[in-house]
Amino acid sequence: MISVTDGDPLLIAHRGFAGENPENTVRAVEAAAGSGGADWVEIDVSPTADGDPVVCHDAALSGRGGPLGTPADRGLTDATGLVWETDTATVTAAEVLDSGETVPLLATLLDAVPEHVGVNIELKFPDGGPVGDHAGGTLDPDALAARRAAWRPFVERVLETAEARDGDLLVSSFHEGAIAATREVSNVPVAPLFSEAVSDGLKLARRYDAAAVHPPIDAVRGTPFFDASRFGDADVVAAAHDAGRAVNVWTVETWYEAARLESAGVDGVIADYSVV
Template sequence: MEIAHRGYAAEAPENTLAALRRAGRHADAVEIDVRRCGSGDLVVIHDAEVDRLTDGTGRVADLSLAELEALDVLGSGESIPTLAEVLSIVPADVAINVELKETGIATDAVEAIDPAENPVIVSSFSERALRETRAASASIPTAYLADRLRDRPVTTAVELDCRCVHPRFALCFYSPIISRAHDLGLGVNAWTVDDPLVVRALCRLGVDGVVTDRSGVVPDRYRTVADDRKP
């Protein structure tokens, strides 16, 4: 499975409606980042500040939705969208990985996700955010993001009642994380890989999905997931 990281961030202005519309035509799944802005709305942006991505400055948490919508993302003419807007434009047969960038937003995120026809999975590096998600919904699939083995990726995912574990791709090469996860019924989606040779190596190791900034890096024969681990 090919998962478009922020809507293929290397090819389009990341996390924007334009990027996600385009990614929806090519990817098996899209990955987005969600946090709360100053007016209380859930918006789709990776960074806690707008400085890197836009022509503005300041913390997302201090800016209202109207102020965020007035900003220009990477000179593209696109603005920072809301979670609801993104959910409304991704084709129903494309899965959506909603990464929670902070705690205290899970209940509202689950409420926004509920009407979506897409397969949706909620992921986070934050154990607390995943516990909040499970408290808000007993059934929504979740995934634990891990970038270190000392985070005990598989064990933690099981403890948090996750459907998947999402490790940094390098962890798959020097640990038995894939086989351990599969033995316990967890899917494995590795992030973030743009090199086709590395992607092929990960696919041969048995990952269920690869998160990538570039389209077309996952060979066609690995694009279909045969079981219910698909996000």
């Protein structure tokens, strides 16, 4: 369960420990849940042109360098096109980072996660393309109603699949529309992701009674990584804990970062590597 803890922070495998495994694949989550020792796995879920939830971070099937030292002109997969404009058969046949693994359906990946390991689903790219929500921001009532409605069909598909699995589940997103739609159709715990204003992230957490907040590493006050020029006097850990919400921080790369974050009182580290 995602909650405030006095013990060691939860180890949350970012895309199935993307620094050491082909990200968001069955192999990645099997390794993360097994020898990687993850308490949770974090995955990215977006729709294909057929509306099927697949596990893929990028909007495009190609066009960016990946982890594991791949060159900048190497695409995430050997296919091309935007995920939400591409049929399911093509997306799920796309090979990820020359690994022999392909982009999985959400249902297929969830079958590979043991019951004792929680799953954090990050919702991405509904409604046939990128949404207009500002990452980490809040929406006015009219915009919120429109974005919640746009997200709802995809959210329903995702939750129908995910809630059939035994084990802990958390839904996170940078987009208020996604969190609002999740709250509208389910009691599954939610967590707003944000990269800018802490106040917006905390406001969304209050609005949707979130179980946790997911700030970036440089938003955590009391660490060497804190960026006062961006976050001022904000103390996201104290504010979240005062409200009974956990703080899970992204993206953690080293044992040093993890140790400093633990000292600052965070509840989970969303990490690219299993040894942090």
